[in-house]
């Protein structure tokens with residue numbers, strides 16, 4: 001599928017408005033494809049995240065400043081997993097890195113660049129998908145660092161659409177747990193309660209971001 005991303009390094013307000021319905025269509029296609037692959041009814045994920053219901057879905061425009069100083073290279077966004085269901089990401093300059101499976105965030109060689117491809121979006125799974133699928137889908141650990149090569153000398157803009165479940169959606173696992181869940185009680189929460197619980201645990205001083213799923 002091709003997608004018309006921003007044509008320059010600068011944000012284009014028309015891009016955001018015109019593309020909103022396209023983004024919703026893309027998420028719908030991904031939802032159906034994932035449900036089919038997992039042997040679930042086609043509307044399983046769509047039914048839990050209607051774009052017209054109240055949710056914590058975010059459309060984010062991010063600017064990461066250039067990193068010209070070779071001895072003080074910039075990390076714009078520290079490693080994390082996305083909270084929601086599916087993230088769509090458009091950028092040109094690069095700088096996004098994904099942690100290789102089993103890698104430690106402290107090991108620099110465990111980080112792989114996600115190279116932006118013209119006409120393509122980067123698709124990321126979020127923690128809600130991991131919860132619903134009992135760990136079969138993994139929310140990948142990622143961070144935004146300085147862009148590679150000479151691209152680190154320019155500011156980077158990206159547009160991220162972070163889809164989240166409807167507030168009242170159930171976070172009950174839809175598939176048998178692939179890995180033992182340390183949080184069985186999450187099954188009984190609504191998406192809103194689950195997100196508040198996650199946000200509060202992130203705010204604790206000893207919080208360590210972890211990759212879940214397989």
Ligand SMILES: O=C(O)CCC(=O)C(=O)O
Nearest residue numbers: 060062082096144158160
């Ligand atoms: O700007 C990027 O490349 C990634 C943004 C991101 O990870 C986020 O908004 O959660």
Ligand SMILES: [Fe+2]
Nearest residue numbers: 080081082142
């Ligand atoms: Fe992210």
